[in-house]
Amino acid sequence: MESKLSKAEKTRQFIIETTADIFNTKGYAGTSMSDITDATRLTKGSIYGNFENKEDVALAVFDHNHARVRKVIQQRMQQAVTYHEKLMVYVQVYDHFTRLNYFPRGGCPILNTSVEADDTNSLLKERAAKAVLEWKKNIQALIQEGIAAKEFKYDVDDSRIALSLIALIEGGIMIAKVTDSQANLNQVMKTAELLIKMIRV
Amino acid sequence: MESKLSKAEKTRQFIIETTADIFNTKGYAGTSMSDITDATRLTKGSIYGNFENKEDVALAVFDHNHARVRKVIQQRMQQAVTYHEKLMVYVQVYDHFTRLNYFPRGGCPILNTSVEADDTNSLLKERAAKAVLEWKKNIQALIQEGIAAKEFKYDVDDSRIALSLIALIEGGIMIAKVTDSQANLNQVMKTAELLIKMIRV
DNA sequence: CATAAAATATACCAATCGGTATATTTTATG
DNA sequence: CATAAAATATACCGATTGGTATATTTTATG
Secondary structure (H helix, E strand, O other), X not given: OOOOOOHHHHHHHHHHHHHHHHHHHHHHHHOOHXXXXXXXXOOHHHHHHHOOOHHHHHHHHHHHHHHHHHHHHHHHHHHOOOHHHHHHHHHHHHXXXXXXXXOOOOOOHXXXXXXXXXXXXXXXXXXXXHHHHHHHHHHHHHHHHHHHOOOXXXXXXXXXXXXXXXXXXXXXXXXXXXXXOHHHHHHHHHHHHHHHHHOEO | OOXXXXXXXXXXXXXXXXXXXXXXXXXXXXXXXXXXXXXXXXXXXXXXXXXXXXXXXXXXXXXXXXXXXXXXXXXXXXXOOOHXXXXXXXXXXXXXXXXXXOOOOOXXXXXXXXXXXXXXXXXXXXXXXXXXXXXXXXXXXHHHHHHHOOOEOOOOOHHHHHHHHHHHHHHXXXXXXXXXXXXXHHHHHHHHHHHHHHOEO
């Protein structure tokens, strides 16, 4: 019988899922192979049978964590009708950043990976950079469609708005996590809301 | 003769200065004692004679890097006349973030330390949190003085503006560093400028 | 310039690091 | 149910980790 996932594929997925939070809290340098074997209750042989090395696990984990966050956003965005509402999904999601458990423990994987890897690990950096630029592109597309639908002003600087929204979110998360205050993120999200309001016709 | 600094104090300062960039690029977990001895050409005995442990070095290095950034801002702010100009110092400084070498290699120490330490090191986290809240307080004070001087609207939400400015800057730095694009930070700083313009009477 | 104290270097520690070669077990297939 | 292949476990590697006890050197002082 063809099982959907081979044993190894299942193990691989299991390793990724059980170490997802570890990498996202302790970081790449801070996570050891023994952290991985302890958490999975597997041995090194099993880990190295499914991954090339620690970096390879970290890369797969980043993709997994990133996909998880994306999924939450996309899901909510489908419910939204207007483009204004669609953009506001970001504000709403990060307004409940702490409470909701959509997010992997340790916060935003893009932020964590970007900040750790930008000077130390080119492969992880590349993934994080791609994630940021893809995110930017998605927001720009929403704005452009909103313009076409006469919802947003025709001369909106979509690139600037997209980058600023991302910066507010990621910077807001940084502040909220280090000060242990979701309220601080909420205040930043109010400015994000203002930014979105300002581009409406 | 009373020398200003004792030998040990000079060595301590030397260790802090020569490892400042290392900690800020590789992070706390990523920096090893041998990184420190290699860079300083000192031995472990000398390092441990002046610091309790690695964490103790990292804490001193954070204070040093943070003070360095603060100094640049304060210096420029003294030249500014109006409160609008004072707030714009942030925009101007981070508009040249990459070019200028005020900043320690590795980017913003507050961002780096916050993101790494918020789930792993309570002492470093505490320092970073203090730095953020002090920064926030300073911006709020500028806004309040600007209000008193009839330069800013009387009903400005100073807390929200302060947090949003910080978020834009730190989020913008994250984006710029991971995408290797100062231009991305400049676009975010344009929004910061807009934010500052909006509170004027 | 002798001497005590302070600062630095040397030599070492057990533990852990990431990684690998090989043995064992589990799985799929005829 | 035998067998080959795939997956996992065992046992090990040298290097490096953060840290310390002690020896040596440098500094300040009477």
